[in-house]
Amino acid sequence: MTAFVTLDNVDKTYRMGEVVIHAADGVSFEIEKGEFAVILGPSGAGKTTVLNILGGMDRATSGKVLVDGQDVAQFGSRRLTQYRRDDIGFVFQFYNLVQNLTALENVELALEICKDPLDAREVLSEVGLAERADNFPARLSGGEQQRVSIARALAKNPKLLLCDEPTGALDYQTGKAILKLLQDTCREKGMTVVVITHNSAIAPMADRVIEIKNGKCVRQRMNEHPMPVEKIEW
Numbered sequence: 001m002t003a004f005v006t007l008d009n010v011d012k013t014y015r016m017g018e019v020v021i022h023a024a025d026g027v028s029f030e031i032e033k034g035e036f037a038v039i040l041g042p043s044g045a046g047k048t049t050v051l052n053i054l055g056g057m058d059r060a061t062s063g064k065v066l067v068d069g070q071d072v073a074q075f076g077s078r079r080l081t082q083y084r085r086d087d088i089g090f091v092f093q094f095y096n097l098v099q100n101l102t103a104l105e106n107v108e109l110a111l112e113i114c115k116d117p118l119d120a121r122e123v124l125s126e127v128g129l130a131e132r133a134d135n136f137p138a139r140l141s142g143g144e145q146q147r148v149s150i151a152r153a154l155a156k157n158p159k160l161l162l163c164d165e166p167t168g169a170l171d172y173q174t175g176k177a178i179l180k181l182l183q184d185t186c187r188e189k190g191m192t193v194v195v196i197t198h199n200s201a202i203a204p205m206a207d208r209v210i211e212i213k214n215g216k217c218v219r220q221r222m223n224e225h226p227m228p229v230e231k232i233e234w
Contacts, residue, residue, distance in 0.1 A: 002069065003030035004192055005054070005160070010063035010073075012049050012215075023049040024060070025215035031194065031208060036186040036226065038206035039196040046215040047196040048164055054194070055162045056084045068159055086115050089153030089161040091182075093168040095145040097137040103148045104133040110152045123155040124148070127181060143174035150181060154191075161185070163195045172234075179205065180229040201234030 012024035024046050031037045041047045052058035053065055056072055059080075065072040067087070075083060097106050104120055111117035124133050127147040137145055146166065153161055163182060167175030179195075183205055186193040195206075203209045204227040211219040 002066065004033035004035075004068060005031040005194075006064065006066040007050070007054070008064040008066070010050070010053060010065060011061045012046075012053060012058065013061045022215045024053065027063070027212070027215070027217045029210045029217050029220050031192060031210075033192055034186070034190045035192055035207040036183055036205070037192075037194045037208040037210060038203055039194060039210045039212060040198070040200055040203055041196075041212035042198055045212045047198075047212050049215075050212065051162055051164055051194065051196050054160070055088045055090060056080045085113050086156075087159040089156050089158035091146070091150050091153050091161065091163040091166045093165040095137070095142075095149040095169075097145055097148055097152075099137050102134050102136055103129060103140065103144075103151075106137070106148055107152045107155050111155055114156045116157050118155045118157050120151075120155050123151045127151045127154075141174075142170050143177060146170060146174075146178050147181065150178070150185075154185065154189075159192065161191055161193045163193065165197055166195060167197075167199075176229055176232075183226075183229055199234060201232060202229075204232060205229050 008028050010024050010027045014021045014023060027050055039047050053060050060073045104124060107120040107124060111120055121133060124130060127150055129147050132144060167178050182193055185191055204223060206223055207226055209221050210217060
């Protein structure tokens with residue numbers, strides 16, 4: 001049976017004059033549906049490149065990118081836009097909220113373009129922000145803004161939730177709370193969640209850990225007993 005996500009020998013090369021840079025160099029891995037996967041590696045390893053290819057924000061130079069049986073690498077630009085819009089939820093390090101919209105309006109904005117969205121107010125409530133729905137981002141803490149950004153991604157009802165260093169701009173306790181929210185979302189909704197990070201301490205919380213170094217997938221391992229975030233210290 002084919003995995004829900006399969007990257008097969010994916011290359012991404014950039015040419016700068018005479019120099020060819022391999023941002024992704026023969027990357028291959030699989031992620032099953034409903035798994036919490038962590039892609040781990042130092043800065044500049046190629047993690048974000050892989051995430052961007054998986055999310056349809058960048059194209060692979062070669063190789064296969066299979067998501068739910070479809071080869072994203074073969075999509076034309078129109079189909080790729082549709083894929084990003086309907087199938088992918090993104091959570092970034094810096095929340096990317098629209099400053100002159102309330103928390104609720106930020107979530108509703110994303111829903112106007114999706115085919116099967118969830119209720120915005122309900123999702124805000126699920127991430128613990130029912131009381132803050134009418135606040136503007138400037139009146140929210142960093143952790144609250146990241147929760148809005150997660151709610152915005154979840155409300156799209158995506159097949160894949162892709163998170164790029166989601167705790168990078170947060171303090172320790174707030175970061176742990178955000179990771180717990182992502183882990184709970186995966187467990188309770190059966191959503192496939194992919195988190196990229198340079199922080200190896202959070203690897204024990206994942207079902208699957210994919211290590212990337214110098215543009216290559218150097219190791220892939222399963223955690224038979226993923227740890228709850230509350231028990232992890234770093």
